[in-house]
């Protein structure tokens with residue numbers, strides 16, 4: 207029924223900027239998205255949560271394929287098998303958009319897999335690199351898989367907004383608490399049911415409150431191998447969308463974490479790091495969301511060219527033409543902004559992560575929270591609006607399980623919550639804007655005097 211068209215995300219920027227290498231990378235990522243991601247994502251979407259995480263599930267096949275193709279090494283430095291020249295931000299955006307076009311869930315799994323290990327590459331000791339990073343980088347079968355365990359049952363937005371918020375932090379007790387023991391920490395508690403790839407992960411990047419009498423914001427960031435005694439997993443969650451990446455709880459029953467695995471200790475640097483990490487995740491998910499939007503647009507366009515109503519293809523009707531145009535305009539704008547924000551954050555965020563302690567009165571170090579959040583919010587909104595319109599263009603077919611638009615709409619809906627709700631991200635951006643946006647020579651008293 208479906209004939210897929212694709213311009214491979216040819217925004218007007220691409221016409222001038224893409225090198226032969228960029229174009230090859232993009233074409234190959236598109237092949238993986240079309241041939242590996244799409245069929246597996248459809249199959250996983252139709253399975254029960256238990257089936258998705260059972261041995262032999264297409265999820266493991268896809269993750270093994272990505273590892274065999276070396277996708278997990280794409281963002282690593284060359285000494286750990288990454289490309290001889292680090293990928294440019296544009297090349298990163300091209301790959302992320304293509305993968306997002308193929309499947310939001312599988313791309314989320316691909317990204318969360320990388321987080322614990324890329325964190326070790328940036329912040330870990332040589333010993334930890336040999337112990338955890340090297341085996342993961344050399345994995346060609348999908349033996350290892352990472353996840354990001356940040357949110358807790360009672361703390362979703364609290365974690366994302368809390369980093370620079372002025373709410374009463376003392377009342378926010380974490381649900382994963384670390385107690386000092388010898389040369390490390392003992393973790394007790396749990397993370398939320400929404401940890402992407404939680405049920406299948408072998409390693410987690412974990413945020414844990416340091417000390418029972420402290421607050422959530424006195425946390426540290428560590429990498430924990432999930433075969434450590436005391437780790438338990440909850441049943442995989444049954445979600446509306448992003449069903450191709452299983453989410454689930456992780457419980458920690460007195461799990462020992464040596465100091466060597468703590469990448470960022472509790473203290474002022476944790477807030478700087480957390481803020482910069484969110485800048486990186488925001489600008490990483492934005493091109494993925496653009497890919498979701500493009501997938502929906504292309505489905506709608508292909509369908510509209512073929513669907514005959516009123517004596518001809520529905521593309522003859524003005525309402526369909528205007529809808530398709532509006533979708534295109536939104537995608538182009540979101541793509542341009544997402545790429546620019548990613549470029550900016552990749553250039554500046556490391557300075558923030560390695561920089562001096564944050565002073566609450568000063569502008570945040572490194573990458574710009576307001577720009578990275580804005581790029582993420584815009585791309586997520588565009589993905590949802592375009593997926594919504596794509597269903598409308600496709601009529602009843604767009605709502606049927608046979609149609610990809612139905613899945614894309616469910617996935618895009620989840621994007622408005624995944625990695626921070628768009629409202630909370632906007633509040634965080636607004637705070638940065640209000641506190642740090644420079645206005646030129648504005649003298650409030652003088653303006654009032656002239657009134």
Ligand SMILES: Cc1cc2nc3c(=O)[nH]c(=O)nc-3n(C[C@H](O)[C@H](O)[C@H](O)COP(=O)(O)OP(=O)(O)OC[C@H]3O[C@@H](n4cnc5c(N)ncnc54)[C@H](O)[C@@H]3O)c2cc1C
Pocket residue numbers: 318353354355356357358361362363364366367397398400401402403448453620623624625626627628629630633
């Ligand atoms: C598909 C998916 C994948 C995910 N993957 C991961 C993962 O890999 N790791 C992980 O740890 N978590 C993950 N999450 C969890 C995700 O980060 C949270 O769902 C998100 O941060 C929102 O938290 P919450 O669901 O607890 O909602 P809540 O924080 O309870 O928010 C509920 C509502 O209240 C609003 N709200 C909350 N606080 C405020 C405030 N202070 N001011 C104004 N409004 C507020 C929100 O905007 C929202 O509308 C995932 C979620 C989804 C849907």
